[in-house]
Amino acid sequence: MSAEVRHMKTAAELALAETYAAAKQKLPGKGPLAVLREDAFRHFEAQGLPHRRVEEWKYTDLRALMRDLKPLASPPDASAKARAKTAGKIIGDVECRRLMFVDGAFASELSDVTPETGLAIASMNQALAKGDALVGTHVGKVIESKDAAVALNTALMGDGAVIRIAAGASIARPLHLIFVATGGKPASMFTRSLIVIEKGARAMLIESHEYAGAGSGDYQVNAALELVVGDEAHVDHVKIIAEGAGALHVSSLMASIGARARYNDFSFSIGGAVVRNQLFLRFDGEDTVAGIRGVCLLKGRQHADTTLVLDHSAKGCQSRELFKSVLDGESRGIFQGKIIVRPHAQKTDGKMMTQALLLSDTAEADNKPELEIFADDVQCGHGATAGALDEDLLFYLKARGIPPKEAEALLIQAFIGEAVEGIEHAGLREVLMEAAVAWLKARA
Amino acid sequence: MPAVQETVDQVRLIDVDQYKYGFVTDIESEKAPKGLSEDTVRFISAKKNEPAWMLDWRLEAYRRWLTMREPVWARVDYPKIDYQDYYYYAAPKRNALASLDEVDPEILKTYEKLGIPLREQEMLAGVVRPEGERRIAVDAVFDSVSVATTFKEELKKSGVIFMPISEALREHPDMVKKYLGTVVPVTDNFFATLNSAVFSDGSFVYVPPGVRCPMELSTYFRMNEKNTGQFERTLIIADKGSYVSYLEGCTAPMRDENQLHAAVVELVALDDAEIKYSTVQNWYPGDANGKGGIYNFVTKRGDCRGDRSKISWTQVETGSAITWKYPSCILRGDNSQGEFYSIAISNGRQQVDSGTKMLHLGKNTSSRIISKGIAAGRSNNTYRGLVSAHRKAAGARNFTNCDSLLIGDKCGAHTVPYIEAKNASAVFEHEATTSKISEDMLFYCRQRGMSAEEAVALVVNGFVKDVLQQLPMEFAVEAQKLISISLEGSVG
Numbered sequence: 001m002s003a004e005v006r007h008m009k010t011a012a013e014l015a016l017a018e019t020y021a022a023a024k025q026k027l028p029g030k031g032p033l034a035v036l037r038e039d040a041f042r043h044f045e046a047q048g049l050p051h052r053r054v055e056e057w058k059y060t061d062l063r064a065l066m067r068d069l070k071p072l073a074s075p076p077d078a079s080a081k082a083r084a085k086t087a088g089k090i091i092g093d094v095e096c097r098r099l100m101f102v103d104g105a106f107a108s109e110l111s112d113v114t115p116e117t118g119l120a121i122a123s124m125n126q127a128l129a130k131g132d133a134l135v136g137t138h139v140g141k142v143i144e145s146k147d148a149a150v151a152l153n154t155a156l157m158g159d160g161a162v163i164r165i166a167a168g169a170s171i172a173r174p175l176h177l178i179f180v181a182t183g184g185k186p187a188s189m190f191t192r193s194l195i196v197i198e199k200g201a202r203a204m205l206i207e208s209h210e211y212a213g214a215g216s217g218d219y220q221v222n223a224a225l226e227l228v229v230g231d232e233a234h235v236d237h238v239k240i241i242a243e244g245a246g247a248l249h250v251s252s253l254m255a256s257i258g259a260r261a262r263y264n265d266f267s268f269s270i271g272g273a274v275v276r277n278q279l280f281l282r283f284d285g286e287d288t289v290a291g292i293r294g295v296c297l298l299k300g301r302q303h304a305d306t307t308l309v310l311d312h313s314a315k316g317c318q319s320r321e322l323f324k325s326v327l328d329g330e331s332r333g334i335f336q337g338k339i340i341v342r343p344h345a346q347k348t349d350g351k352m353m354t355q356a357l358l359l360s361d362t363a364e365a366d367n368k369p370e371l372e373i374f375a376d377d378v379q380c381g382h383g384a385t386a387g388a389l390d391e392d393l394l395f396y397l398k399a400r401g402i403p404p405k406e407a408e409a410l411l412i413q414a415f416i417g418e419a420v421e422g423i424e425h426a427g428l429r430e431v432l433m434e435a436a437v438a439w440l441k442a443r444a
Numbered sequence: 445m446p447a448v449q450e451t452v453d454q455v456r457l458i459d460v461d462q463y464k465y466g467f468v469t470d471i472e473s474e475k476a477p478k479g480l481s482e483d484t485v486r487f488i489s490a491k492k493n494e495p496a497w498m499l500d501w502r503l504e505a506y507r508r509w510l511t512m513r514e515p516v517w518a519r520v521d522y523p524k525i526d527y528q529d530y531y532y533y534a535a536p537k538r539n540a541l542a543s544l545d546e547v548d549p550e551i552l553k554t555y556e557k558l559g560i561p562l563r564e565q566e567m568l569a570g571v572v573r574p575e576g577e578r579r580i581a582v583d584a585v586f587d588s589v590s591v592a593t594t595f596k597e598e599l600k601k602s603g604v605i606f607m608p609i610s611e612a613l614r615e616h617p618d619m620v621k622k623y624l625g626t627v628v629p630v631t632d633n634f635f636a637t638l639n640s641a642v643f644s645d646g647s648f649v650y651v652p653p654g655v656r657c658p659m660e661l662s663t664y665f666r667m668n669e670k671n672t673g674q675f676e677r678t679l680i681i682a683d684k685g686s687y688v689s690y691l692e693g694c695t696a697p698m699r700d701e702n703q704l705h706a707a708v709v710e711l712v713a714l715d716d717a718e719i720k721y722s723t724v725q726n727w728y729p730g731d732a733n734g735k736g737g738i739y740n741f742v743t744k745r746g747d748c749r750g751d752r753s754k755i756s757w758t759q760v761e762t763g764s765a766i767t768w769k770y771p772s773c774i775l776r777g778d779n780s781q782g783e784f785y786s787i788a789i790s791n792g793r794q795q796v797d798s799g800t801k802m803l804h805l806g807k808n809t810s811s812r813i814i815s816k817g818i819a820a821g822r823s824n825n826t827y828r829g830l831v832s833a834h835r836k837a838a839g840a841r842n843f844t845n846c847d848s849l850l851i852g853d854k855c856g857a858h859t860v861p862y863i864e865a866k867n868a869s870a871v872f873e874h875e876a877t878t879s880k881i882s883e884d885m886l887f888y889c890r891q892r893g894m895s896a897e898e899a900v901a902l903v904v905n906g907f908v909k910d911v912l913q914q915l916p917m918e919f920a921v922e923a924q925k926l927i928s929i930s931l932e933g934s935v936g
Binding site for chain 1: 517835838848850851852853854855856857858859860861862863864865866867868869870871872873874875876877878879880
């Protein structure tokens, strides 16, 4: 889309090319998988790191924000694994099956891999190396994406989870995928996961990206998850981004959702210096109901961008989107949401709402809610608001003897509560609200 | 129940005469050599007897334009334009006239046919008009030149300057120099820069401090000549405490080639001034298969330079094959206000990418955007808008409502708003909906004996009412008629 002359390659782009050239022989996967990597890298190389003239990355100029490339993370040693044990606390005592990825590599000894009927778990590294059929069928194919960050992930994907939930199975405990950076030295991680949930299955997925090292952490994460939700399946997906204060985090969800399914998605973004959370979802079957929500809590000079593309490709699907961001300090919160309704996707019902709460005059909220509609018998709408806390409400609370900071905290809790309520799991709802309260306390 | 004869007649009438302004006026005209070069720019400047600084200004713009590329971000798709294939200047042979009587009768006939009164006496005489009825002063632009401007003398009495911009460049060069290019800089964008180099005619309006312009001002643009581009430039300055309402209309003959229209409109409102700018855009939209039609690439921007100033844009967009137009407000003065009311109707294979920008810079500025898009046939209709509050724009407020209506399943309606808040005290609200005309509503109307066409027209009129109310009376009537014509053929 850019009409300008191609820039000189940046240091990070040069480093990516070098790193890819040096690593491609060692990266897992042969034959078609190696071709997939190569094509992805060529695709990335042709466009370079996304910059502000690329419409989809208008507000997150990765070329400027990613000055260099950290070296690819080396496999975790004993001390890294010891530090990693502290990760996952953000969800408190919610009973889960933990799957631990330390510095981008699957750590089976820290994970719960006890067998369960209908559940198959493998590491992406091994699945790629073996040329696993599931991986061959789906990786890089769930959603055709032209996105540069996704291409980069495909080119350099190392490890991650490969999970298959059999038709009709109901997985008792939520699966908690913990991606933890341990911060021994500067590093970059390219994890790729594939989760296939077959017809009529029920599962809850929690994905958390955390930091378990000292200081703010000097690392880069490019994580991608491909998710296939079968017909009539019922799936919850919660992503928690709680990276270290120095981290650059880019993650992409690519999901294809079948007919008559129920899909519930929630993103909680609280950490990281620069965060780009991309969601590409497509309804491939009729009459599916989906809720996609998110909360962003930002302070200091944090930058967080949530970009959602929701493709109504089938008839009669209903989607509700609600994204809230609370912006303090000099932070910048971005929401870009696009609802596409294809010509044959009649009777679509889509509603998108995005709200930003600015707590300081130096914070910035950018909203771009888009509708792209090609079918005439649809109901689609979006709303966007930006503003400060309501003075009248604050006054009301203060008049009842509640101290100003507490009054503010109460109103902010109510503000984000509306989105958090969309999470079906009560325990998770509670711990995330607690995390939000802790964030508010730290602010005061 | 068969349709009543009256309905059938009415439908047949619009059927054979869908675009009723598509006639060609057969008139000899003088043209610049085809194509664009420095010589073309010099030719235009010389034709208009412009001061030297104006030529330099144009040449600078031309050189700049050569380094620019055509923007491609809008949701419009058209074959590459060959800028050397147009005439950049075309004027009816007999111009520079002392009075209306000298105007070529063919041109007068053209305007008569279009329903634009050019003779002041006809306005005064003729039918008995009710006391106090508003009159309209008209500047008629035919291809590249203004052929007549009415009520000039009467306007002069109240100090209002209303004349073609080429005349203003000769008579009030200082004033033009002071304001020209200050709202839309020469380097603003590809089409604005092109316009700066080759602009031909347009209107110049200056309303002195404290004056409420005694009548509506209007410009009527007519593109007649084949293969020409029209590049008008309008500059309106409302000095402190003044008020002016300005209307703009445009039509063109039906031709198989695409014609280019790249206009620039600049509005400046000083302290406490108000400008109301209304457009009914009805350029030839091309035929049902997308052949022909006007490429309408327009840069319109208003600068609320003074405190408590107000600029209001109202537009009804029914014509053009391609519309690329974003009338904007720069809310620089404290407590200034910007408004944008728009109805964009696309039919056939029309492509519309239109919207507005509200840039809040001053304190306690407010803006309001009401946009209604209606897509029918195989058209694509996009609303694209930006609302932004600068760091220092404390107390900025915006309300945006953009609704789209789809008629048929071959068209597309899109909404692309950008909302950027850099100030905590800014309050922005945006809402948008897209839907089809409800079957229930249509059924209700049909049940009461309306034809399908009438029912759709009624529902659509209700849908766009918010915007139509903002139009001056004379235009509202025309706009309403236009809406029913544009929608012809979209039912069934």
